[in-house]
Amino acid sequence: MKKDKVLIIIPAYNEEENIKKVYDGIIKYNKLNKTNYDVIVINDGSRDSTEEILCKNNIPHIKLIHNLGIGGAVQTGYKYALENGYDIAIQFDGDGQHDISYVKDIIKPILLNKADMVIGSRFIDDSTSDFKSSFARRVGINVISSVIKLKTGVKIFDTTSGFRAINRTVLEIFSNDYPREYPEPISTVNILCNGLNVSEVGVSMNERIGGVSSIKSWKTAYYMINVVLSILLMKGKKTNGK
Numbered sequence: 193m194k195k196d197k198v199l200i201i202i203p204a205y206n207e208e209e210n211i212k213k214v215y216d217g218i219i220k221y222n223k224l225n226k227t228n229y230d231v232i233v234i235n236d237g238s239r240d241s242t243e244e245i246l247c248k249n250n251i252p253h254i255k256l257i258h259n260l261g262i263g264g265a266v267q268t269g270y271k272y273a274l275e276n277g278y279d280i281a282i283q284f285d286g287d288g289q290h291d292i293s294y295v296k297d298i299i300k301p302i303l304l305n306k307a308d309m310v311i312g313s314r315f316i317d318d319s320t321s322d323f324k325s326s327f328a329r330r331v332g333i334n335v336i337s338s339v340i341k342l343k344t345g346v347k348i349f350d351t352t353s354g355f356r357a358i359n360r361t362v363l364e365i366f367s368n369d370y371p372r373e374y375p376e377p378i379s380t381v382n383i384l385c386n387g388l389n390v391s392e393v394g395v396s397m398n399e400r401i402g403g404v405s406s407i408k409s410w411k412t413a414y415y416m417i418n419v420v421l422s423i424l425l426m427k428g429k430k431t432n433g434k
Contacts, residue, residue: 195228196279198299201269202233203262204286208240211286215251218284221292229295232272233286236265262354263375267366270358274367282357290355294395298357301391308362308388309380311348312355312395332416336377339420344384349392351377362388374419381423 200218204211211233218231232252235243237259246253254268266283273281280299284290294312301307315333329352336351354376358366362383371378383390 196299196303197277198229198280198282198295199269199273199276199278200229200231200282200284200295201266201273202231202284202286203236203265203269204233204238204242205236205259205262205265206238206240206242207286208238208242208245210288211242212245212249212251214284214286214288215249218292227296229282229292230278232269234265234268236260236262261372263370263372266375267370270363270366270370274363278363279360280357281363283354285354289397289399291396291398294355294393295357297393297395298355301393302357302359306389307391308359309383309390310357311350311353311380311390311392312397313350313353313392314395314397315349316392316394329412332412335416336419336423339423340377340381340384343381343423343426346384346390348377348380348390351380355395355397374415374422377419378422378426381426385426
């Protein structure tokens with residue numbers, strides 16, 4: 193029986209302090225658990241020594257000359273996955289926030305044909321995550337969650353989680369059409385409006401290993417307002433829910 197090919201996509205912008213640790217963690221997990229998760233790092237126009245570290249350590253990667261942002265970087269990974277025959281693609285942060293041991297849980301509903309997209313969630317009952325993000329961001333996430341429910345009829349709890357897996361059907365959609373701005377919530381609404389199934393599984397997340405997050409507190413309200421407006425203006429109708 194043919195095994196599904198799984199690719200972990202790591203978008204990285206100025207992650208010189210973290211990227212080797214994250215990659216080594218995945219390789220170590222593969223060896224210890226006899227898994228075969230392939231990895232591709234998308235170096236999104238980093239201005240630090242990320243590229244030198246990737247080259248020096250022979251880490252598989254694609255170098256983007258210009259910074260495309262998280263949406264453009266992740267879509268580059270999706271296109272690579274589609275072109276190279278992968279069945280499942282996983283978005284995985286390059287800052288150490290995501291735990292490789294939860295990948296098996298995220299891809300399980302896809303392998304069982306119970307979901308087209310699976311989101312690793314900090315906010316559902318079976319999540320063991322101590323790190324929940326800042327209070328301001330949690331408020332924004334709750335507001336976006338309510339708007340997604342209004343738009344699609346489906347309740348998504350961790351609307352901004354970048355720890356997610358998709359199947360081949362969604363991979364084909366995202367390779368052709370993926371939002372450059374606010375990609376996580378907007379792409380989720382897009383999939384739901386296409387009548388596909390999105391589910392969440394509980395995961396644990398960590399604070400970033402090193403470096404500085406590109407998300408500043410003052411941007412939270414701006415982000416929330418723009419995401420809400422973008423969702424409300426999207427074409428599509430409610431699904432039947434989960």
